Amino acid sequence: MAPGAKSAAARGKPSKANTEARSLKRKRDQDDVEKLRKAVDELDIKSPDIKSFTDLPLCSATFAGLRASHFETLTDVQKVAIPLALKGKDILGAAKTGSGKTLAFLVPVLEALYRAQWTELDGLGALIISPTRELAVQIFEVLRKIGRKHTFSAGLVIGGKSLLEEAERLGRMNILVCTPGRMLQHLDQTAGFDVNNLQILVLDEADRIMDMGFQSAVDALVDHLPKDRQTLLFSATQSKRVSDLARLSLKDPEYVSVHEEATSATPINLQQHYIVVPLAEKLETLWGFLRANLKSKIIVFLSSGKQVRFVYESFKRMQPGISLLHLHGRQKQLARLEVTSRFGAAKFACLFATDVVARGVDFPAVDWVIQADCPEDADTYIHRVGRTARYESKGKAVLFLEPTELAFLKRLAHKKVPIQKVNVKETKKKSITDQLQSLCFQSPDLKYLGQKAFISYTRSIHLQKDKEVFKFKKLDLDALAASMGLAGAPQIKFQKGEDVKRLKNASREAMSSGSESDHEGGEGKKSKKDEVRTKYQKMAERQNQDVLSSHYRKLLGDDDENNNGEEVDEQDFLAVKRVLGDDDLDKAAEDGTKDQAMPKVIQLGKSELVIDSNRREKLLKSKKKLLKFMDKPTKLVFDDDGNAHSLYELQDEDDFKQEGPAARLREEFVETEATKVREADVEDKQAAKDRRREKRDRAKARERGEELAQLEQQTARLGDSDEDEMDEDPLALLRSLPMPDDRDKVDSDGGDDEPPKKKAKKWFQDDSDDERAQLAAKNKKSGKKVIEMDHEPDNLQDLEALAAGLLD
Numbered sequence: 137m138a139p140g141a142k143s144a145a146a147r148g149k150p151s152k153a154n155t156e157a158r159s160l161k162r163k164r165d166q167d168d169v170e171k172l173r174k175a176v177d178e179l180d181i182k183s184p185d186i187k188s189f190t191d192l193p194l195c196s197a198t199f200a201g202l203r204a205s206h207f208e209t210l211t212d213v214q215k216v217a218i219p220l221a222l223k224g225k226d227i228l229g230a231a232k233t234g235s236g237k238t239l240a241f242l243v244p245v246l247e248a249l250y251r252a253q254w255t256e257l258d259g260l261g262a263l264i265i266s267p268t269r270e271l272a273v274q275i276f277e278v279l280r281k282i283g284r285k286h287t288f289s290a291g292l293v294i295g296g297k298s299l300l301e302e303a304e305r306l307g308r309m310n311i312l313v314c315t316p317g318r319m320l321q322h323l324d325q326t327a328g329f330d331v332n333n334l335q336i337l338v339l340d341e342a343d344r345i346m347d348m349g350f351q352s353a354v355d356a357l358v359d360h361l362p363k364d365r366q367t368l369l370f371s372a373t374q375s376k377r378v379s380d381l382a383r384l385s386l387k388d389p390e391y392v393s394v395h396e397e398a399t400s401a402t403p404i405n406l407q408q409h410y411i412v413v414p415l416a417e418k419l420e421t422l423w424g425f426l427r428a429n430l431k432s433k434i435i436v437f438l439s440s441g442k443q444v445r446f447v448y449e450s451f452k453r454m455q456p457g458i459s460l461l462h463l464h465g466r467q468k469q470l471a472r473l474e475v476t477s478r479f480g481a482a483k484f485a486c487l488f489a490t491d492v493v494a495r496g497v498d499f500p501a502v503d504w505v506i507q508a509d510c511p512e513d514a515d516t517y518i519h520r521v522g523r524t525a526r527y528e529s530k531g532k533a534v535l536f537l538e539p540t541e542l543a544f545l546k547r548l549a550h551k552k553v554p555i556q557k558v559n560v561k562e563t564k565k566k567s568i569t570d571q572l573q574s575l576c577f578q579s580p581d582l583k584y585l586g587q588k589a590f591i592s593y594t595r596s597i598h599l600q601k602d603k604e605v606f607k608f609k610k611l612d613l614d615a616l617a618a619s620m621g622l623a624g625a626p627q628i629k630f631q632k633g634e635d636v637k638r639l640k641n642a643s644r645e646a647m648s649s650g651s652e653s654d655h656e657g658g659e660g661k662k663s664k665k666d667e668v669r670t671k672y673q674k675m676a677e678r679q680n681q682d683v684l685s686s687h688y689r690k691l692l693g694d695d696d697e698n699n700n701g702e703e704v705d706e707q708d709f710l711a712v713k714r715v716l717g718d719d720d721l722d723k724a725a726e727d728g729t730k731d732q733a734m735p736k737v738i739q740l741g742k743s744e745l746v747i748d749s750n751r752r753e754k755l756l757k758s759k760k761k762l763l764k765f766m767d768k769p770t771k772l773v774f775d776d777d778g779n780a781h782s783l784y785e786l787q788d789e790d791d792f793k794q795e796g797p798a799a800r801l802r803e804e805f806v807e808t809e810a811t812k813v814r815e816a817d818v819e820d821k822q823a824a825k826d827r828r829r830e831k832r833d834r835a836k837a838r839e840r841g842e843e844l845a846q847l848e849q850q851t852a853r854l855g856d857s858d859e860d861e862m863d864e865d866p867l868a869l870l871r872s873l874p875m876p877d878d879r880d881k882v883d884s885d886g887g888d889d890e891p892p893k894k895k896a897k898k899w900f901q902d903d904s905d906d907e908r909a910q911l912a913a914k915n916k917k918s919g920k921k922v923i924e925m926d927h928e929p930d931n932l933q934d935l936e937a938l939a940a941g942l943l944d
């Protein structure tokens with residue numbers, strides 16, 4: 137299925153035979169559709185014989201798509217929901233995570249349009265709404281797979297591109313998968329976008345979409361849609377609020393709740409555990425867990441984007457031995473997609489994420505879901521753990537609970553979530569506080585990120601609605617700050633009456649009222665005037681402060697007004713003058729409007745590299761990557777006249793032959809080279825011998841106490857060469873030299889003008905140590921003061937001599 141696939145008919149003038157063939161096909165299609173309609177009417181929705189897709193009255197194109205995607209047997213929810221939906225019923229469907237709800241609505245969508253003989257000219261026939269972009273992309277992919285034999289056009293409307301670009305294609309689409317905010321933007325602003333023909337509306341993760349964050353967007357969206365349509369709502373945790381159903385104008389909806397009678401609300405293949413971890417030990421416990429599970433695929437849920445960034449950045453620097461990824465709602469769309477697909481394809485990896493991937497996202501083969509921060513409610517818990525143990529696979533989940541959060545277990549029990557306590561092995565515990573402290577000390581970027589993470593975490597706890605679970609006042613904030621490597625707990629101020637959901641959803645609300653783009657899992661943006669900001673936040677916002685490097689600003693990208701990822705949507709929407717971004721550069725390169733955005737050209741050796749995109753811009757930061765674009769280096773040698781020659785200059789064949797037979801030349805060459813090696817060997821041995829002798833002499837000289845005299849001579853020589861110093865005090869330098877007793881003092885004082893010389897690292901215990909100790913003892917006895925010369929090997933020659941000595 138491809139956008140605009142139907143337009144092929146417009147090509148050329150059809151011949152008579154073609155016209156006949158076509159009308160014959162149309163007739164056959166019509167007959168098929170009639171038969172299909174009849175079969176659907178006659179379908180017994182309660183029949184126990186409905187077990188696989190072939191037991192359902194579906195058109196051949198849908199069958200072919202399902203078969204090609206290896207879908208044969210129906211899951212429980214599909215068995216019940218598809219027959220009802222085929223009959224045109226409105227559905228309110230709830231089934232466990234990973235139970236196949238996506239096909240339960242996509243198959244009816246394709247069938248409804250097929251039976252209505254939908255064409256491009258009929259416009260939009262089905263609208264599928266998802267709360268997040270990741271989920272929308274995934275639904276679209278499944279639709280493309282199973283709809284490949286259909287001729288409908290389908291599109292994805294999730295923002296991240298210019299509104300205009302999307303708008304151009306909208307009019308041609310039969311099926312759209314979208315996020316609510318972006319769709320509403322189009323309905324409000326895209327001229328000629330007609331939805332009056334809509335046959336079927338689907339809300340995946342309906343309870344989330346009906347949640348307050350999207351409330352006004354969905355209400356406004358539904359206002360645009362025709363009342364006479366079929367509506368399907370699906371989620372793993374379904375609300376049956378009458379008010380919600382009324383808002384969507386559902387007509388006598390069928391409740392499909394296949395797992396209602398089940399003893400657990402979560403998949404049976406899922407093992408669920410919790411551990412009780414004091415806040416201050418959370419990071420080290422998480423670290424210990426990762427270190428113990430390097431050969432696993434893990435998702436770690438944290439409560440905010442800032443937490444995600446801090447944990448990701450700090451763990452990355454500590455190199456746990458497993459590849460780390462991070463995902464949150466404030467990342468640029470492209471980065472989000474890349475992370476999603478990289479984690480999807482990875483065998484072993486750890487993804488730190490906010491709830492942006494808590495719902496619906498189908499990463500294959502996830503072994504563990506770790507909830508390092510307690511979720512806001514039991515439904516969120518169920519969706520998060522549902523990222524593992526999908527369909528028929530197994531999975532494990534661990535919830536970290538602070539001792540004050542144990543009441544959350546009651547919430548889980550109420551929702552029929554079976555969970556058991558486990559303890560962390562003492563041997564696996566390892567403090568990382570020192571490492572984090574030193575990382576934060578070395579890198580102000582990380583420290584500020586930590587402060588922001590601290591503030592956003594504590595704030596989220598303070599704002600949680602469920603006060604029985606989240607007890608802000610009982611948290612040991614100083615210990616938390618210390619465990620994050622921070623010198624002290626940053627100051628936090630709260631506004632009365634703030635609530636976490638409202639904050640999280642602020643962006644969506646703002647968007648639906650016309651000022652923001654749709655996010656999930658990030659923290660909502662509030663107007664600067666209303667927001668109480670801490671001194672750290674104010675510091676971070678200051679534009680001209682030096683302490684924040686560009687890297688840090690990137691780390692804190694969510695606050696950047698010019699971060700033209702998600703904000704591009706906002707700028708489109710508000711019609712604010714756009715900041716030139718990556719997209720503009722790419723576009724300018726494409727359509728030749730170079731005066732608007734001139735790409736940079738970098739000279740690399742003989743070749744030129746055009747910097748026309750963000751990706752290429754990044755290249756400039758990596759010497760290694762740039763090497764790829766440079767000419768291959770060639771090694772040159774210079775002859776006595778200073779002329780350069782390539783290392784292996786090929787001789788003309790005739791010249792070569794004139795010099796004699798190749799075998800003789802080879803022998804001569806080998807003989808001369810062997811002689812050179814032998815001579816060099818003798819020289820090397822002699823040099824090593826000399827050095828050993830010198831060393832022995834020095835040791836003897838030292839023994840005789842001649843060192844001081846030697847040094848005086850040296851000093852006198854030094855004085856000769858520097859008359860100015862001579863004038864002042866001929867023995868100044870000598871006096872200033874550290875005596876053995878002073879040495880420690882000088883070192884510990886840190887020296888005067890010059891930085892103290894590092895004591896040479898001691899790699900081994902050798903005989904000279906004993907000799908030196910004996911000498912020191914002797915000297916102490918005789919009361920002599922001796923300046924000790926340090927002769928630890930510090931250059932190649934010394935090392936060679938030493939090695940030769942050891943071999944002897």
Ligand SMILES: Nc1ncnc2c1ncn2[C@@H]1O[C@H](COP(=O)(O)OP(=O)(O)OP(=O)(O)O)[C@@H](O)[C@H]1O
Pocket residue numbers: 206207208209210211214231232233234235236237238239371372495496497498522523526527
């Ligand atoms: N009939 C089927 N046969 C085989 N595999 C299936 C079938 N239906 C769905 N699946 C697979 O099961 C997995 C979960 O399906 P899906 O994503 O639709 O679950 P879901 O119920 O929507 O989960 P969630 O509540 O988390 O959104 C997917 O990988 C999908 O390919």
